[in-house]
Structures are given as structure tokens and as C-alpha cells.
Amino acid sequence: MPKKVRPTGDEKEEESVPCKQMKEDLPDIFSVLNFDSPSTFFESLISPIKVETFFKEFWEQKPLLIQRDDPSLAACYRSLFSLSDLKKLCSQGLYYGRDVNVCRCISGKKKVLNKDGRAQYLQLRKDFDQKRATIQFHQPQRFKVFILQLEGKKHWRLYSPTVPLAQEYSVEPEERIGTPTHDFLLKPGDLLYFPRGTIHQADTPSGLAHSIHLTISTYQNNSWGDCLLDSISGLVFDIAKEDVAFRTGMPRRMLMNVETPDDVTRKLSGFLRTLADQLEGRKELLSSDMKKDFIMHRLPPFYVGNGTDTMDPGEKLPMLDNMIRLQFKDHIVLTVGPDQNQSDEAQQKMVYIYHSLKNVRQTHMMGQEAGAEIYGLRFPLSHVDALKQIWCGSPIRVKDLKLNTDEEKQNLALSLWTESLIQVL
Template sequence: MPKKGRKLNKCDGQQEEVPVKQKKSSAASGPLCFDSPRDFFQSLISPMSVDEFFQQYWEQKPLVLHRSDAGLASYYRSLFQLSDLQQLCSHGLQYATDLNVCRSINGEKKVLNKGGQVKFSQLKKDFEQKKATIQFHQPQRFKDELWRVQERLECFFGSLVGSNVYITPEGSQGLPPHYDDVEVFILQLEGQKHWRLYKPTVHLAREYSLEQEEHIGTPTHDFLLQAGDLLYFPRGTIHQANTPSGVDHSTHLTLSTYQNMSWGDFMLDVFPSFMFDSMKTDDRLRCGLPRNLLTCPAYGPEINKQVCVFLRHLADNLEKENKELRCTDMKRDFISNRLPPYLLDQTDVEPSGKMPSLEDTVSIRFKEHLLLTVEHSQDNTDKATELVVFVLHSLKNKRETHMMGTSEEEDEQGSQFQGLRFPLTHLAALKQLFSLERVAVADLQQIQDEDKLGLTLGLWSEGLLRVC
């Protein structure tokens, strides 16, 4: 199952909340279009089209886009520079938690962290004298424009998007050849970086042993990136990068997504509830197991055969009856850990405008940051198996802890999800509100007038609905 508060490209170390200074003025769009998630992704991979990218490259093969656009290169440089680190060190950055200092030596990663709080003078010394790479974790916590970029990408992919900045001095390499279990986009921000990509030993790999460099074969791609260029490669792609001689230093940003977003992960999420529902109507699934089955040292072929019979029957019923599968854990993990809307202030989520009435037309606010789930009631009562609808949102998520994991105290307390709960009878009306731009309150489906008012008032009170 997806893990709450997981990191992409995680590091070891204690988690501490770092104060963030937020700007409250919207930055200029520059060469990227932020009008919609799709428009943004289209501008990010320009001149390639979105359809061509997903048909020919996504989860299939690397893509290298060399762009000789001075405006784009300037915008990329503004996202993060080596000079930004001096100011960021004043926020009380911690080694391992916020950044690593590392270098690839003889094919192995050597971590050169000092421990404790990061001092810029020591960081600069290690960078210049030890030729160490600075790996800065989740810079969107501090850089508003990266918050903006990653918020749009999370809306586009419907998946968490993490990031790291890698700053590597001349003639040095930070990491040995390695692979990641995420889809990776590389933005070259400063200088030049030499990249080598190798064919993965397992398609869409998650787990396999990476041998030494001399055994991983001939590179499938060997190229130089400069400011404004973009590189994409699928998860499982073995890769390495270094700053060539003659280049003062190189800075690139990794944008990583689609961790634990496979069909297998989805089936692990939806299958338990589907099986539970099937047991209610299929008495064969409620028949007792053979005597002493659990104490057997091994199960014979007849047990495998019986399980196959059940699975085929379940698949036939799912296809024939077109039952709606319920995805819960993956949705909750995403909505509770994603970024809040860009530059959102808490005053923005207060009830907007007049209170809704039956005569009004209404629309959902922050639709890209809301999710519907159907699941069992979480009340500790006899009705705990009753199905209810949850409207979950990310409006109060903390940007400063995005993709930084959770503390032991938070894990013990359990997840606290922001949103509202409604009876299952309200599902059709909620789907109506989520699918249409505007809906007349009186036209909400399958509920009485009193429930229509209760539903819209609940959403309005949470700041999720406005009267048009």
C-alpha cells in the first residue's frame, strides 16, 4: 500500500520543520503556461505535443529536448541557483534532512555530511575543495515558483511530485550509476551536465541488483544538457551524470512522480473492498476452508485450483455487472500529502459569498484539489460497515513539509484527513457537482430539498462551494 508522507528519492535523518518565508505576489508566467494542468505540461515539453509524448515515450523510452531559447534558459536559472543556498542556510537547514553532500568515488557514493545544522561556509568549502555535489531535498518548500510548477504537475498526473536539486562542481560526479522507481523529468538550470543512460535490466523495474559500471553495458544515450534543456526517462532506467571539465558548476532539478502508481498498487487497494462486497452475495465465498488448512506446511494444487475458480468467477461478475471499484488508500495518500493550491492563504478557504438556497446556482471551488471516496464509516459503532461518501481536500496541507515524510508522533496519532462526510445517498448529487461547471441547487439528483440544502451548506461552510 502507499505509505503516508512518502518521499521520492528519500534520505535518512531526523525530520524537523523548517520555517518558510512565503511571497504573496504571483510570479510572472514566463515561458510556461499555468492556465491549466494540461497547458502547463504542454508548455513544459514544448515543442513536443502531450499526445505524442504519452504515445511514444511515457514508460517506454527516454526523451531529450535540446532548446536554444534564451528566455527559457533564463527562467530555468531563476528556479534555483547555487547563490540561493547562502540565504536558505539561514532557515536552519539540517544535514540529511534538507540536503546531502556527496561524491561518487570509484563507483560508490560517499556521503560527506557533517551532521547537525548546515553552515554555508562549510558547504562552500566542501563544494570547492572536495568537489562534492550538493543534493538539496524538496526545494519547493522554499521556492515559490517551484511550488507553482509542482502543484500544476500534481494536478496533471494525479500523483505526488517530489523534487531534488543537484549542484555539482567542475570535473565531478555526485552519484554512481543508479536507477529510481519513479518517472523522472530533468530540468537543466545552470551550466552543462554530461548524461549517460543505460537500458534497464528489467522493464519498468522496481527491484533489481545494479552491478558495477563495467557490467551495465553500453550507454543507450550519451549527451550534454545545457540551461533550458529537458530530459525524461522512465523508472528503472540506469543513469549517471557529471559536470565536464571547463564548466564552473552545473545545476539540475529532478521532478519525480508515479511512485507506487502501478496497476498492481491499484488492485491491492480496490480488491479488499471488492471481495468484501462479493462475499455478501456469493455464498460460495462464505463456505468454510478445508479442515486444518492453516496448519498444513504447504498447500496442494487443489487449493490453487479452487482459488483460480473463485478469481475467474469474481472477474466474470465484475465485467458482467460493471460494478464500481472503490479506491481509498491511494486516494487518501495522495490528497493528504500533495501540495496545497499555489499561494493559497487560509482566508481564501473561508466561506465565499452568500449562503446557498434552493433558488441558487452553485459551483465547486478548488475542484482540482478535491477527491470523492466511498468507504466504510469510520465510527466505532454497530454501523461501522455502513458505506458513506467523503469529500477530501488538500487546502490546508503544509507546503513546508511536502514530501518530507512524517514524524513518529504523527504516525502514532494516525492520519488526519481534511474534508466532509455525507450519506451514500448524496453520491449522485456530489458527482453532479464535481462534473458540471454550474448546478442549480434545486436540480441536484436523488435527494430531497432538505438534503440539497444540507449538502450545499456543508460544502459552502468548508469553503468548497460558491453561489454563482
């Protein structure tokens, strides 16, 4: 029987399951953005630029400014956040450091003006109006759909990256970061993209009392280096079971050496070459943390996870003759890894399914101390082919799943249905 995972620290994208209530709750101005699925939302977000053009010419290559004189889009952006929303958020309980930062740029350096404890609306307005301070929200998608920053800035300059920024939101003096490579003036409805690592500075043009900009940060911890760190341990796990050389002991007292001896470096280099050779042609790599981390820090589907809504799998149980189909594919990952409940050397592989359907928006990206958990199921490796059938996205009859017995087929479907991961058609 499958067991639930205990909380711990190039397929076609599936359309999200429509939700009538979600669409009814959206204001009319949001009609300019398409929330049917992540892909349709992104298409509407960068319109009129085509997705293929964006990824071919701009993604991680160069900045892109999309200027749009669309009144409805400008009204949509303006509705995302306003100064009047600040008072409502304060009444919900915002705390300095955890939820909000108040800061200023003085002589090219960031100065934090945070008080202790709970943030009071009158104090925030005083800092904002009198000290011309910037108010930065931490993970504001906990309160609204988008990542927002309320700042007294609107004019963007991009600089050649001659020196890295010491920390997020810090601003270096212009003489230290070189000559601006781009200079943009944004208006409501405009969208500015720049690749990761781009040094940037925002200024308010003269005559403006304040401005609000929305920042969407994407693709963090998704570099090739992250992938190697994540998959190399699984690759070693697989190869060490077959190659006895990986299981031989290291030289005695090697860990006591201050420097690594040349013969040890050569030995490790040989092992790395063996790993590289074995990597060619592999269709699956054991993922240790990247997939779990991605799902743990992913928001639930737009209309759930607010603390009151729950996913309802429906009243119809999946029986052998029923057709089923995967749903919420963008919120689920499937991976193979060692059995986390075994401590002996003969660990067996298991299939793990992690999902974000039960993630809570109010604690999103707030760390383990905020109660972040990983939700999902685990199955024997013998279930992997049946799960791949379901993961293709096409409807399939329960009795056609590639498992040995009808009991296994129905138990698999029932387990997925209980977590609201499949629909019974």
C-alpha cells in the first residue's frame, strides 16, 4: 500500500482545471490577464511579445521593455496595490523584519529604518511621507496574488555588472558600478524584464510624489550548478551499487590532512570521469532536493490555500472501469529516490509524488519556522510505469494501468484521488 510522505524540510503543460468560483471572484479589470493556466497567464503578461520570441531573444540574454498604452491594463496594474491597502494590511498584523522593511538610500548606501515589533500604519505613513522612505513587503503574495513592492521609485537604470551587489535591495554609488547601459521610464501598464544578475537602480522622476512597482522574481535555484549539486548524489548512489571501486575505503587518515594529496585528487578525478561516462544515455536522474524545494515553496492553485478553501476530490470514487485524468500537473512533481525510511546499506528505490495543493498562502516562502511542509505520497518502484501513464495527461481507464493486480490499480487511483491529484471522468 502507498504511504503518505512525512513532512520534511519536457512535457506539455497541462491546462489547470477550471474553477467557476475563481473566475467569479476576479474583478472585471483582470479580464486583460488570462488566469486559466500558468502558460496562458504568462502569454497575457508579456503580450504583445510572443512567448517564442521572448525565450529566443531575451530570456537570460538582454533586457526587454514592453510599453503598452492600454487603459484597461493600466487600470489592472493600478488596482494591485494602493496606499489605502497599506492600512488594511497593518490591521492584519505586519511585523518589522518579518513582513515589512522600511529603508532609504543615503549617500549611495541602504539604511534600514525598521522599528521593533508590530508595524503601525501611522508610523509607516510618517516614514513614507516625511522621510521619503521605501516600504518593502516580504512575500506579499501572502496577502495578494502578486509579489509587490511599494516604493518611492519609478525610474530604472541598468548598469554593466562590473561589481556584484552585496545584498538584495542594496544600491552602490554610480562611480563604482560603471556607466548605465539602459535607461527606462516606466508608465502604468509597462513591463520591464532583465536577466538574472543585472545590477539595477530605481529612481523617482522629479514631480512624482511616489510610485508603486510590482516585482516578479523567477527561476531562482535553477542553474546547472544547482542541478549538478542535486543529482550527483543520486548518480553516485546508483553507480556505487554496481562499481566496487566506489565502495573501497579512502586512504587512512586522509581526513586529517590539511591539504589534499595529489594521488587522492587523481583518484577523485577518475571517479568523476566514470560518473560522466555513466551519465550519458540515462533517462532518469535521482533528484534529492530540487524538486522537493520547488514544490514546498510553490503557491497552491490560485483559488485554494487561503486558509479556508480545501481541495475536494469529488464524490465519485475511482473504480476499475472509470476513466481518470491527472489534474493540477503544474503543482505536482514525480521523482524516484532511495527509500527515506530505510537506514541500512541495501536501500531500495521508491517513487515519490510531491504537490503544493495543501500549501498555505499566508506562510508562503516564510521558511520552516512558519510551518512549511512537503505534502505527497510514495509508492514502490513497481508503480512507476503506471504513474507515467497517468502523467502523460491523457484520460486512462483504471484497469488499464500497468500493475499486476486489480487491487494495486484501484489502490493507486484511490490514493491519488484522495489527494485531489486526479479527476474521475
